[in-house]
Amino acid sequence: MHVVRAYLRHRPVGWPAHGALVGDTVPGMSLRVTAALTAVLVAASVGVAVAEEPAAPASATAIRAYHDSGEWAKDFATQFKLASKDLDKALTVKKGKKKPKGTPTLILDIDDTSLSSYDCAAKKDFIPGSNGICAVTENLPAIKGALDLAKKAVKKKVKLVFITARPENETIRAFTEKNLKVAGYTMKHALTMKPSGIAAETSAAYKTAARKALIKGGARIVLNVGDQQSDLSGGAAQYAVKLPNPMYVNK
Numbered sequence: 630m631h632v633v634r635a636y637l638r639h640r641p642v643g644w645p646a647h648g649a650l651v652g653d654t655v656p657g658m659s660l661r662v663t664a665a666l667t668a669v670l671v672a673a674s675v676g677v678a679v680a681e682e683p684a685a686p687a688s689a690t691a692i693r694a695y696h697d698s699g700e701w702a703k704d705f706a707t708q709f710k711l712a713s714k715d716l717d718k719a720l721t722v723k724k725g726k727k728k729p730k731g732t733p734t735l736i737l738d739i740d741d742t743s744l745s746s747y748d749c750a751a752k753k754d755f756i757p758g759s760n761g762i763c764a765v766t767e768n769l770p771a772i773k774g775a776l777d778l779a780k781k782a783v784k785k786k787v788k789l790v791f792i793t794a795r796p797e798n799e800t801i802r803a804f805t806e807k808n809l810k811v812a813g814y815t816m817k818h819a820l821t822m823k824p825s826g827i828a829a830e831t832s833a834a835y836k837t838a839a840r841k842a843l844i845k846g847g848a849r850i851v852l853n854v855g856d857q858q859s860d861l862s863g864g865a866a867q868y869a870v871k872l873p874n875p876m877y878v879n880k
């Protein structure tokens with residue numbers, strides 16, 4: 630079973646409309662409505678304005694407004710809470726059932742999932758490409774929910790694997806490892822970066838193949854967390870959680 634904790638205030642491109650999502654499924658996935666959507670529906674029905682995530686890529690003004698209203702942080706907290714619960718569920722062996730095979734593994738995306746490029750990109754007024762520049766030039770701060778989730782997972786003997794579309798090369802790998810460490814990700818982990826030979830491949834294809842390779846190598850991916858639909862779309866995880874990100878879209 631592959632459960633997607635979709636961030637439903639703004640459905641990811643190519644997904645069915647909200648109405649179709651409720652109780653509906655898309656191939657290979659079973660979807661559940663989050664509390665966030667319920668809140669929006671309730672608010673809509675009583676005419677209360679909700680500061681919601683603007684569709685990506687949003688204007689600098691809209692991105693700042695979402696951030697400064699505190700809604701982005703709130704939405705992060707909601708999704709990380711779901712992620713934490715899903716992790717517990719995936720690790721619970723029901724009475725009378727056999728422990729599932731494979732090494733329990735947590736997959737985290739890096740940019741705007743584990744590390745935040747917001748402050749750096751804001752200085753560049755969110756011009757297209759600013760996040761990519763930030764990723765390879767600045768030490769970015771941790772996103773607390775992701776760091777807490779990583780710590781919890783490792784404590785529960787879950788293997789931590791970062792899968793990022795940052796390009797694989799010696800310099801960027803060293804820079805990324807250093808940033809993760811400085812930000813607080815000091816626990817044992819693996820880091821998968823996008824090889825130059827497949828630079829033209831979409832993030833979705835590269836990341837899906839990377840997860841499948843891990844499974845082939847004996848992993849059981851209990852949870853996959855990312856800020857882009859392309860982090861999650863290929864399945865190959867028991868649970869998947871989508872974080873908000875109005876700044877950009879990576880396919």
Ligand SMILES: [Mg+2]
Nearest residue numbers: 738740741856
């Ligand atoms: Mg990302």
